[in-house]
Amino acid sequence: MELDEFRSSLDTWLDRHDETLRATHGAGATLDDQLAHLSLVKRLTYEAGWMRFGWPERVGGLGGSPLLRAYLGEALTSRDLVEPGIYSMTEVLAPTMIDFARPELAAVMVPRLLSGAETWCQGFSEPGTGSNLAALTCRATRDGDAWHVTGQKVWTSLAQYADRCVLLTRTGSVDSAHRGITALFVDMDSPGIVVRPIETMHGAPEFSEVFFDDVVVPVDRTLGHEGQGWAVAMDLLPYERSTALWHRAAYLYARLQSLLHAAPPDSLDPVAVGEVAQLVFALRARSRATQHRVAAGEHLGPETSIDKVLVATAEQAVFDLVADGLGPDVAMGDDPTSARWRRELLYSRAATIYGGTAEIQRNIIARRLLDLGSER
Numbered sequence: 001m002e003l004d005e006f007r008s009s010l011d012t013w014l015d016r017h018d019e020t021l022r023a024t025h026g027a028g029a030t031l032d033d034q035l036a037h038l039s040l041v042k043r044l045t046y047e048a049g050w051m052r053f054g055w056p057e058r059v060g061g062l063g064g065s066p067l068l069r070a071y072l073g074e075a076l077t078s079r080d081l082v083e084p085g086i087y088s089m090t091e092v093l094a095p096t097m098i099d100f101a102r103p104e105l106a107a108v109m110v111p112r113l114l115s116g117a118e119t120w121c122q123g124f125s126e127p128g129t130g131s132n133l134a135a136l137t138c139r140a141t142r143d144g145d146a147w148h149v150t151g152q153k154v155w156t157s158l159a160q161y162a163d164r165c166v167l168l169t170r171t172g173s174v175d176s177a178h179r180g181i182t183a184l185f186v187d188m189d190s191p192g193i194v195v196r197p198i199e200t201m202h203g204a205p206e207f208s209e210v211f212f213d214d215v216v217v218p219v220d221r222t223l224g225h226e227g228q229g230w231a232v233a234m235d236l237l238p239y240e241r242s243t244a245l246w247h248r249a250a251y252l253y254a255r256l257q258s259l260l261h262a263a264p265p266d267s268l269d270p271v272a273v274g275e276v277a278q279l280v281f282a283l284r285a286r287s288r289a290t291q292h293r294v295a296a297g298e299h300l301g302p303e304t305s306i307d308k309v310l311v312a313t314a315e316q317a318v319f320d321l322v323a324d325g326l327g328p329d330v331a332m333g334d335d336p337t338s339a340r341w342r343r344e345l346l347y348s349r350a351a352t353i354y355g356g357t358a359e360i361q362r363n364i365i366a367r368r369l370l371d372l373g374s375e376r
Contacts, residue, residue: 001053017044018079038086046111052114084250092240100224119158119162121156124136136181138150138153150213154198156207156209166183166236168181171226185217191215202344203346204343241307245290252280263325279317306369309361
């Protein structure tokens with residue numbers, strides 16, 4: 001199906017099913033509510049076929065350009081039917097699963113993620129390692145046809161809801177750095193896993209710390225080969241910092257439009273509005289180009305750090321403008337709309353941290369794109 005036909009047909013279907021898709025959704029929804037609603041939307045769009053376009057047939061997809069699934073995410077986000085952060089986890093995790101899992105495993109598991117039957121998480125960050133992912137110490141030791149995993153992860157999004165985890169482990173010596181890392185696909189109900197949610201300042205336990213105590217993982221759940229975990233990570237992170245951001249760009253554009261309608265007359269400086277709009281459109285233009293690169297089969301690499309810097313800058317600028325235009329309501333309003341603006345404003349402070357800090361992204365741009373030398 002071509003993009004124009006897909007867009008027209010999807011928009012018609014969304015108009016017709018808006019009430020059903022919005023059945024459990026509300027501005028004051030808790031994270032529990034958001035996850036339940038996301039599962040509903042994914043199930044309905046999967047059953048209708050929309051969620052399957054843009055994914056390979058070997059994992060239950062209907063084929064076609066990745067631009068089709070990009071537009072689905074844009075449409076759902078723009079219509080405020082899904083929260084972009086939790087929706088984008090599919091775009092972050094499914095492509096790497098398709099690329100590195102055994103074909104038989106991917107064929108079984110990916111449809112569960114696409115259809116909303118399962119939630120997955122990403123076990124990368126660890127206490128004490130900061131942005132130095134290669135310093136991870138969560139260890140997997142092989143014993144016959146199983147790995148035994150012991151260690152800890154932190155800032156693991158949606159871990160308390162997750163059925164599976166894409167987990168980076170240390171299987172070689174720490175001195176081997178990148179070469180000593182192996183990626184595993186772990187069942188989160190395995191004995192020995194303890195999940196402790198962390199409540200953030202915007203009031204939602206979106207992240208967790210996860211403890212692994214001699215967790216047994218079958219060797220056939222290895223993603224790629226032993227010692228290939230760094231390649232798995234480098235395949236996944238560009239999606240986290242690029243294609244998934246297309247949904248967030250659509251969300252920021254929609255929220256900027258909502259702000260312009262909600263703000264009292266003369267509460268916003270027209271120059272400031274213009275500057276913020278420019279940042280949002282720059283993000284959308286950059287992200288659109290990235291989408292087309294993916295559709296053309298190009299490999300994503302360090303240039304996606306530009307996408308990440310742009311989304312963080314635009315997100316904080318939009319919600320700084322919210323504080324200017326709706327300040328009293330955001331600070332003290334008790335109604336669901338004000339509460340939502342407040343949560344989003346607080347969450348925007350993390351935009352320069354999640355998915356790789358702004359400092360790290362700028363270092364990557366300087367060293368790997370501009371050839372400005374190694375970090376001192």
